[in-house]
Amino acid sequence: MAAFRSTILVTMVIGAAVALSAPANAQAARAMPQFRYDATWPKPLPEGWVLGAVGSVCVDANDHVFVLTRGTPAPKERNLATPAPAVMEFDAQGNLVHSWGDREAMARTAHGCFIDKDGNLWTAGNNDGMVQKYTHDGKLLMQIGKKGVMDSADGTATGEGLNASRTSLHKPSQVAIDPGNGDIYVSDGYGNKRVAVFNREGQYLRQWGRQATQAETDAGLGGVFLGPVHCVHIGNDGLVYVCDRLGDRIEVFDKMGAFQRNIVVKTKTAHRTNSENAVGTAGAIGFSTDPAQTFMYVANGSDNVVHIVERETGKVVSQFGRTGNQPGDLTDPHSIAVNSKGDIIIGEVPYGGKLQMWRAAAKAP
Numbered sequence: 001m002a003a004f005r006s007t008i009l010v011t012m013v014i015g016a017a018v019a020l021s022a023p024a025n026a027q028a029a030r031a032m033p034q035f036r037y038d039a040t041w042p043k044p045l046p047e048g049w050v051l052g053a054v055g056s057v058c059v060d061a062n063d064h065v066f067v068l069t070r071g072t073p074a075p076k077e078r079n080l081a082t083p084a085p086a087v088m089e090f091d092a093q094g095n096l097v098h099s100w101g102d103r104e105a106m107a108r109t110a111h112g113c114f115i116d117k118d119g120n121l122w123t124a125g126n127n128d129g130m131v132q133k134y135t136h137d138g139k140l141l142m143q144i145g146k147k148g149v150m151d152s153a154d155g156t157a158t159g160e161g162l163n164a165s166r167t168s169l170h171k172p173s174q175v176a177i178d179p180g181n182g183d184i185y186v187s188d189g190y191g192n193k194r195v196a197v198f199n200r201e202g203q204y205l206r207q208w209g210r211q212a213t214q215a216e217t218d219a220g221l222g223g224v225f226l227g228p229v230h231c232v233h234i235g236n237d238g239l240v241y242v243c244d245r246l247g248d249r250i251e252v253f254d255k256m257g258a259f260q261r262n263i264v265v266k267t268k269t270a271h272r273t274n275s276e277n278a279v280g281t282a283g284a285i286g287f288s289t290d291p292a293q294t295f296m297y298v299a300n301g302s303d304n305v306v307h308i309v310e311r312e313t314g315k316v317v318s319q320f321g322r323t324g325n326q327p328g329d330l331t332d333p334h335s336i337a338v339n340s341k342g343d344i345i346i347g348e349v350p351y352g353g354k355l356q357m358w359r360a361a362a363k364a365p
Helices: 026-031 214-218
Strands: 009-011 017-019 034-037 054-059 065-069 087-090 096-100 110-115 121-125 131-134 140-144 172-177 184-188 194-198 204-208 229-234 240-244 249-253 259-264 284-287 295-300 305-310 316-320 333-338 344-348 355-362
Touching: 054 344, 065 110, 121 184, 184 229, 184 240, 194 229, 229 284, 240 284, 295 333, 305 333
Parallel strands: 054 110, 054 333, 110 172, 172 229, 284 333
Antiparallel strands: 009 017, 034 355, 054 065, 065 087, 087 096, 110 121, 121 131, 121 172, 131 140, 172 184, 184 194, 194 204, 229 240, 240 249, 249 259, 284 295, 295 305, 305 316, 333 344, 344 355
């Protein structure tokens, strides 16, 4: 693919155009995904509800968007508004069609969100030691680990991660389900530094990963994580893509944990010392909808942009978004999902607390 010297044109539906830059030629313009911010999605929440921090977003086979909230409104919203339910389901037009969730039973800090091929919702929580599986409408089907019991030296959230337990986790961040055999891949994630794999019944199978040093990360060593291990996804190629957020890279493995390659996303500003949110570039990922998954979309919560990456080459070819609180601006993009049309949904924590839809204006080849 021809090299791209600059970024895409992003036009907001509300009428204000933000020109980041254009692809190098007409052929590239047809191939490169482009996105338009849709200010009409979602529709207004019920009277008095506020999102607070959006822990995660995911999409089902009907392009319904599931949003996990943390029940933490901004300080000025407290005692004035009602935190939205733990799980909200929006249809493709942005209408709220269902909501559910018992915060006492769910993780204290909602994080990962995944819809499996049967329509079940999986979620992890980075302040609890468990992963849960729910039906589409909120019935608990399975739980790995026990709420509040961590794989740490003292069994608490603040204890040093042991990276060892076959039954407990330590602040897991995301879940991915193998569509072939139902195996459960968990990025275990904040306290630990591993990917743990369980079978469809929740029995431990294997794991890989450990804490990295900065020198190992700089050298590109695979199978180690600077931290947190922030996401896990299984691509159409059968490989496992894992976010090493502070390492500014996505590490790629086969399903047994053998390291394949790095996809590195470096910026000059991601680790600036004067920022509260210098959290690294590789926060969350999604894939383009073509069978080859030509492009990967990487949410960078340090720089408040979404990078467009050629998945096979690992080359960052473009980006969209910019820092701010105006419609279409990004403030801490934390989670990302892609629907069947190639639209991108972004959820933010906690600085922004926004939920955004970016419509695909041009499809990937």
